[in-house]
Amino acid sequence: MIPTIKDVAKHADVSIATVSRILNSQTGYSEKTKQKVLNSIKELGYQPNAVARGLINKKTQTIGVLFPDVSSMLSSAILKGIEDAAHNLGHSVIVCHTASRGKRTLKYLQLLREKRVDGIIFASERMLEEYYEVVQQMDVPVILISTESSYDIPFVKVDDKRASYSATEYLVKKGHCNIGFISGPIEDKIAGLPRLEGFKQALYKNGIQLRQQNIVVTKGFGYEHGRDSLSFLLERSPDITGIVAASDEIAVGVLTSAYKLGIKVPDQLSIIGYDNLKIAEMAIPPLTTVAQPLYQLGKEGAEMLLHMLITGEKAKSKILPHRIIERQSISKR
Amino acid sequence: MIPTIKDVAKHADVSIATVSRILNSQTGYSEKTKQKVLNSIKELGYQPNAVARGLINKKTQTIGVLFPDVSSMLSSAILKGIEDAAHNLGHSVIVCHTASRGKRTLKYLQLLREKRVDGIIFASERMLEEYYEVVQQMDVPVILISTESSYDIPFVKVDDKRASYSATEYLVKKGHCNIGFISGPIEDKIAGLPRLEGFKQALYKNGIQLRQQNIVVTKGFGYEHGRDSLSFLLERSPDITGIVAASDEIAVGVLTSAYKLGIKVPDQLSIIGYDNLKIAEMAIPPLTTVAQPLYQLGKEGAEMLLHMLITGEKAKSKILPHRIIERQSISKR
DNA sequence: CTTTTATACGTAAACGTTTACTCTAATTTT
DNA sequence: AAAATTAGAGTAAACGTTTACGTATAAAAG
Structure with missing residues (x-):
């Protein structure tokens, strides 16, 4: 049987109130009884019941x-x-x-x-x-x-918008001016839309004309979404030199797709991810990305x-x- | 104030025992009182307290x-x-x-x-x-x-040993006979040693001479461990054509390393992983691996x-x- | 030496349930 | 019609704590 505070009290020959006080290091007991009780606790292997505690507290x-x-x-x-x-x-x-x-x-x-x-x-x-x-x-x-x-x-x-802005601007500063964006679902008002807007804003502020055909909106942020988006994007805009992906998984998907298409990253195509998951580091080539401090x-x-x-x-x-x-x-x- | 079973009882004008019985769908009440009580519950927005329940049960x-x-x-x-x-x-x-x-x-x-x-x-x-x-x-x-x-x-x-056996044998059946193994720590009696033994056994059963220099024992199952092991392995055994890795992370590390060294996978070097994590699918090239049903x-x-x-x-x-x-x-x- | 105050406890109620037991009234059995 | 059974309920104890309150003893104050 699992010992309760009562058993401890009995064993130490004090009241349960005293045991409780000692357990919660309140005042109202002598050093001597404290030792006595602590002994009993150890001897019985007593552990307070958090359920009972929870009930009263x-x-x-x-x-x-x-x-x-x-x-x-x-x-x-x-x-x-x-x-x-x-x-x-x-x-x-x-x-x-x-x-x-x-x-x-x-x-x-x-x-x-x-x-x-x-x-x-x-x-x-x-x-x-x-x-x-x-x-x-x-x-x-x-x-x-x-x-x-x-x-x-x-x-x-x-700040999703600013992070996406940073990512885009980073690419711009590297000399890219025909940049694609693979967004997540824009119905997603938290991780979807803001990142797209950050992208747009970065282009605007840097005096780059936004091309609608450079944006592909996916149904999710997963690997598959990235993988399946690249060829579509390239069809519409064969001349892009860089891609901003709304997630690392998307970016890795793009990497895979690029590899299959024989497109060299970063030589022919640059890409930046978002999140800084472990896979970003593990990708080939290792993925430049905007890190969230997860x-x-x-x-x-x-x-x-x-x-x-x-x-x-x-x-x-x-x-x-x-x-x-x-x-x-x-x-x- | 959050309502208790007492409040429900009072509101429905029955005893708490009755409410409890209804809550636990036991017997001992009429359909009429049941409805009455259910009504009170809904009206008060009552939710049983799992802590109190836990205490008594x-x-x-x-x-x-x-x-x-x-x-x-x-x-x-x-x-x-x-x-x-x-x-x-x-x-x-x-x-x-x-x-x-x-x-x-x-x-x-x-x-x-x-x-x-x-x-x-x-x-x-x-x-x-x-x-x-x-x-x-x-x-x-x-x-x-x-x-x-x-x-x-x-x-x-x-069965780690058999799984590793399978992985190795798979490589053998593909025609490889100079195979490297990147193990985790062999002090690990669960995921380390058995996989190494499975590897050895597979070689033995298939009549392939084990070469000690083909085995590298790492300190862990991580990406870094794989990445840092390849060159070491290749130094000692430049002629291996295939590698069995004790984890997918290790395998992906090897992939990265191979890429850096300009070694083509799978053309020049084949590799099989272990676990079937999401990254196995996302790797370049997608990683053949022995899947654990995680x-x-x-x-x-x-x-x-x-x-x-x-x-x-x-x-x-x-x-x-x-x-x-x-x-x-x-x-x- | 009495009165006050502080210290070291003990007693019992409370937390919100479940359930064994009891009781009443209705129903069934004989 | 009386006895036995049963359905529908209530009462109260129990689960293992915490804590407000009460009390006895010892120390301090007068």
Whole structure:
């Protein structure tokens, strides 16, 4: 049988209140009894029951994290940051991957509510109205990572538009002036549209005429989307010398496609990615990309959440800096 | 204020016992009261408190998962399988990444104990004696994924030795007879040594003389390890025509290195990986590899655990089948 | 030496459930 | 019609903590 505080109390011949006080290092006991109790604890191998604690304290020291897909490289890097920070501050994290669309997110939200988590993180997960209503009712702090919303919920992310601007401008500065852009879905108001706009703006500011046929809008940010886009793009604009991809996966897809088509990167075609996933480094040639501080995003997000938890004050949203990681997928013109 | 079962009882003018019975769909109430109570529940927006439930039921509907590194592509694929299965069976999963070695695993184990998780999964995480002692005391079911131990703990994994055997033999059947092997650390009794032995055995069975200088033992299974091994291997054995890598990351590292050295894959050098991560597909050229059913491993593992939880019987360990995924990193000789 | 104050505890209620037990009234059996 | 059974409910204890409150003893103050 697993020992309880009662067993400890009995064994040490004190009341459970005293044991509890010692456990929580409050005042109200002598050094002698403390030692006695500590001994009993060790002897019985007692471990406090966090469930009982949670019941009375109304705090579970647990947060919930919602991801569209835990297994994407993006998510897992963020998750690591979250888990690190949470654990450092004495909290556990329950992961929920909401992948298979539909009502799954709502179900998870309810679950987290029943479990009485102390806070919730939406990571790259859209905050819909129906979700917002639920979290409002739950009355727990919420943080958005790598996304934002029309509601007043603190978020931490990079500035997608500016990052995309930087990427584009980097290419321009390298002497490219006929540049293609492979965007994700532009219905995506967070990671889709802003990156396209950053691209457009960079061209505009650098006095380069935008050509509509240089833009291809894909249905997603995945490898396949990039792979399948290159030939289409090249058909319409055979003369482009550089490509800005809205994600590293897209960029790697392009790399693959270029290889198949016998196009040399970076000699004949330059390409810049977005995210700085591990694969960017592993690609052939290693991919120049604009880095999101993924781990940092997770870490900061969790820290913001826990800060809200402790202090009760609302966290201020943060924009984390992006930066260009120069590797070998870009050549000077 | 968040409503409790008491509020529901009062609102519906019944006792809390009745509400509880209805909530748990037991017997002992009329259809009429049921409707009345259901109404009150909806009206108050009541959600049962899983913490209180956990306290009395001694079940938290939560399992803990230990990973050396959540953010590795391997882990995240497994995690997805775990999470899927667990959720389908009404359980949540707490992730713990034990990366930064040392006593962190032990700390996590204690945490999971305090939180009273119903079961624990060790995923690619070594089961040391000190861990074993703790989980023994905890008296919860444990499952090992992608690893095994000297203790009587059910596991689910592929047969590393045979998988490596298959990979090697595949190369042999393609006409290669001077084959290199880039192993992980052979101190690793799970993923290191067995794969090396599978390699040796395959050579032996196919009547190929083993050359010690064809084997390079690395300190890890990462990209860097592969990248930095190729030139070393080629120095000692310039004539090899094929390489078996102990992981996809290693293989991709080799690919990169080969590219830099101007060695054409697969024309001059064939290479087969291990794992079938997403990067295998994304590599240039796409990597032929022996696939571990990662998602499946996670799923089956979680299912085994939950089955133990429900039935109380010990699960039988499982070896899941591996298979060769043919892509384009291997040529016929 | 009495009175006050601080220290070191113990008692019991509370957290939100589940469930064994009890009770009443209705229904069925004999 | 009386007895036995059953359906529909309520009461209260239990789960393992924390904590407000009470109390006895010892130390400090007068």
